[in-house]
Amino acid sequence: MKKTIYILAVLLFFCCARHANAQKSVSSTELIEKAAYYNNKTVEYQGEVVGDVMVRGDSCWVNLNDGANAIGIWADTNLLKGIIKYKGDYNNKGDILLISGIFHRACPQHGGDLDIHLSNAAKIKEGSVIKHPVSPVKIKNALGLFFVAMGLSILYNIRRNRK
Amino acid sequence: MLLRPKYSDIKIILYYLGKITLGIGLLMVIPLATSILFKEYNAMFDFLTGMAVCFSFGFLFIRIFFTNEDLDWMHGMIIVALTWVAAALFSAIPLYLSGHFASFLDACFDSMSGYATTGLSLMADIDHVSNAHNMWRHFIMYIGGQGIIVVVLTFLLRATGAFTMYVGEAREERILPNVIHTARFIWLVSLVYLAIGTSALFLTGVYEGMQPVRAFLHGLWIFMAAWDTGGFTPQSQNILYYHSAIYELITISMMFLGALNFKLHYSVWTGNKKELIKNIEVVTLFITALATFSLCAIGLAKAGVYPEAISLFRKGFYQLISGHVGTGYSTVYPKQFVFEWGGLALVAITIAMAIGGSACSTAGGIKALRIGIIYKALRQDINRMILNENTVLLEKFHHIRDIVLEDKHVRSAAMIMLCYLALYFAGAIAGMLFGYQPLEALFESVSAAANVGLSCGITAPSMPNALKLTYMFQMWIGRLEFISVFTLLQFLLSTVKGK
Numbered sequence: 001m002k003k004t005i006y007i008l009a010v011l012l013f014f015c016c017a018r019h020a021n022a023q024k025s026v027s028s029t030e031l032i033e034k035a036a037y038y039n040n041k042t043v044e045y046q047g048e049v050v051g052d053v054m055v056r057g058d059s060c061w062v063n064l065n066d067g068a069n070a071i072g073i074w075a076d077t078n079l080l081k082g083i084i085k086y087k088g089d090y091n092n093k094g095d096i097l098l099i100s101g102i103f104h105r106a107c108p109q110h111g112g113d114l115d116i117h118l119s120n121a122a123k124i125k126e127g128s129v130i131k132h133p134v135s136p137v138k139i140k141n142a143l144g145l146f147f148v149a150m151g152l153s154i155l156y157n158i159r160r161n162r163k
Numbered sequence: 164m165l166l167r168p169k170y171s172d173i174k175i176i177l178y179y180l181g182k183i184t185l186g187i188g189l190l191m192v193i194p195l196a197t198s199i200l201f202k203e204y205n206a207m208f209d210f211l212t213g214m215a216v217c218f219s220f221g222f223l224f225i226r227i228f229f230t231n232e233d234l235d236w237m238h239g240m241i242i243v244a245l246t247w248v249a250a251a252l253f254s255a256i257p258l259y260l261s262g263h264f265a266s267f268l269d270a271c272f273d274s275m276s277g278y279a280t281t282g283l284s285l286m287a288d289i290d291h292v293s294n295a296h297n298m299w300r301h302f303i304m305y306i307g308g309q310g311i312i313v314v315v316l317t318f319l320l321r322a323t324g325a326f327t328m329y330v331g332e333a334r335e336e337r338i339l340p341n342v343i344h345t346a347r348f349i350w351l352v353s354l355v356y357l358a359i360g361t362s363a364l365f366l367t368g369v370y371e372g373m374q375p376v377r378a379f380l381h382g383l384w385i386f387m388a389a390w391d392t393g394g395f396t397p398q399s400q401n402i403l404y405y406h407s408a409i410y411e412l413i414t415i416s417m418m419f420l421g422a423l424n425f426k427l428h429y430s431v432w433t434g435n436k437k438e439l440i441k442n443i444e445v446v447t448l449f450i451t452a453l454a455t456f457s458l459c460a461i462g463l464a465k466a467g468v469y470p471e472a473i474s475l476f477r478k479g480f481y482q483l484i485s486g487h488v489g490t491g492y493s494t495v496y497p498k499q500f501v502f503e504w505g506g507l508a509l510v511a512i513t514i515a516m517a518i519g520g521s522a523c524s525t526a527g528g529i530k531a532l533r534i535g536i537i538y539k540a541l542r543q544d545i546n547r548m549i550l551n552e553n554t555v556l557l558e559k560f561h562h563i564r565d566i567v568l569e570d571k572h573v574r575s576a577a578m579i580m581l582c583y584l585a586l587y588f589a590g591a592i593a594g595m596l597f598g599y600q601p602l603e604a605l606f607e608s609v610s611a612a613a614n615v616g617l618s619c620g621i622t623a624p625s626m627p628n629a630l631k632l633t634y635m636f637q638m639w640i641g642r643l644e645f646i647s648v649f650t651l652l653q654f655l656l657s658t659v660k661g662k
Contacts, residue, residue, distance in 0.1 A: 029498075032496045032498045032499060032502065033498055033502050034502075035499070035502065035503055036503075048290075050290040050291075050398070050399075051290065051377075051398055051404060052372060052373045052374060052377060053372070054371055054372030054373060054405075054406070055372040056371065056372055060372065061372070061406045063398070063400060063404060065290055065399065069399065069400070069496060070290065070398070070399050070400045070404070072400070072403065072404075072406050074406075088290055088291060089290070089291060090203065090291055090292060090293040090294065093291075105468065105503070106468055106469045106470070106471075106474050106478070107474075108470070108471050108474065110406060111408060111473065111474055111477040111478070112469045112471070112473075112474030112475070112477055112478045113403065113406060113494070114403075114495070114496065114499065115406075130291070132203070132204070132205040132206075132293075133205070134204050134205050134208055138205070138208045138209075138212070138260070139208060141212055142208045142211040142212040142215060145212055145215030145216055145219060146211065146214075146215040146218075148215065148219050149214075149215045149216075149218035149219045149222060152218070152219055152222035152223050152226060153218065153222045155222070155226055156222045156225055156226040156229075159226060159229065160229075
């Protein structure tokens, strides 16, 4: 019994350690500032899908923003099939992806771009539609100021007509 | 002895300022229409508020300071200097209301950067900005590039003394005999290229995998900022977002066209194509671009960041030309300049930014014409030393026509160049006072004062407010090429100390 518990504890430890390791992705700032160190290494990076998924033949470009910078991810389209639903823009919070891939300080395939060539991708958090309710204060302020502007324009026109 | 200005002077200045403020309010119709088109109602109220404030101040000023008196040179210069401050303040209102700025000062920084076609930005979370606010940011650049006064002269105002205001916006060259016709020609050129550039970028965007509507909007915005050598982009990665060599090629062509003198455009449009190879500005630009690119390429090769020659050329050439013509578009991250590019490449780009584009264009910096004139004067002086002292030396330069080099040309060019150099170093010292490294501080200062917009990472919402104000001042005075701002300062001084 003791032996079984011991084995289970060891397995649990390794699972947790592996999981913790997987969560420890590199930030965009670190990739940019220590580009020479990470060059041609496999890295894990996490960020929000922003803008377009730009399909180029069998591959595509996805830009992932981790809050500090967005980094271009060059991916086989099949690897991202069914993963991306929301792309970040004014109306949407994009999906958060955790990806792993080879980091290039100056990608020889893409004219020297700093990018990551995707190996694996997983969705950490699904994006959502962003609602932009107009605050009543904003409406009141805008309308109030417009009435002021109209009043002043009337006053100006009265004076001009008199002249 | 300083003479205190009369009340009538102040009345004229504030009356025209009121009229121009009304014009700025009217310009907000474009982003307002965009917000309605894309059902961005929150943004719509931001622009309604901005317009209402402009109209309120505008009508108030023209009501209180109503006058029929004509403008003179001093009024024109002061109106221009104040217009740019007022435009930055009023245009910042909808930007600030967007919620993408930490403070109103940050929003003013961006609107001044937009009007001055600089491109440095303190906007947070650019990837989630509304279409209406993006339209406004880029439209501001388009207006600023042509000149706010040019816009007002073309569409809104029929003012006597218009030429003084036109000159005040650093446009001392009149392309056509009538200044209103000159302003309209500038707009004609800009609108023709707007159609061509937007179409080219739209088609490229669709070809490169963007959604058609986004491809069109991005095409329009990127063109506006490229042609006006501005540098704002709708995505945080700047031009790197597109990962497209074709996009880079089109933007580099557009920004180069924007950096050419409108007089040269006129000359080429009217059939004089030889001007393109004979003009002193084009020749100077070619030589300085070649020299600074060579320096940059050596620096990059030494740093070893781009092992492939094609990558080195593509990255080095794009950033260098973008800096030289004052656009500030980039395909590298700001921090890469510091951590990857090395000192020599950074110095090369700083020199290119300091030189700038052509006079009477949308570019900033010292300008190729002045560099060319100073070089010719230097050559003349050296030749004078070598030859017999009785020899009469005649130096000419070609700018639309052959012009004999005179002392007045050299004096004017040298004076403005000295002012720019002083401005560059003053900004660098300010940066160093806040703890930034000398080369980085100089890079950012030159970028702000020459209205470029490339950043090595100093410009951020977290930078000290005093440095934000320093860069704003540099953008303003650099765009207007000193004279109108100096006139305003003198006017303020005489108001206080005059008799």
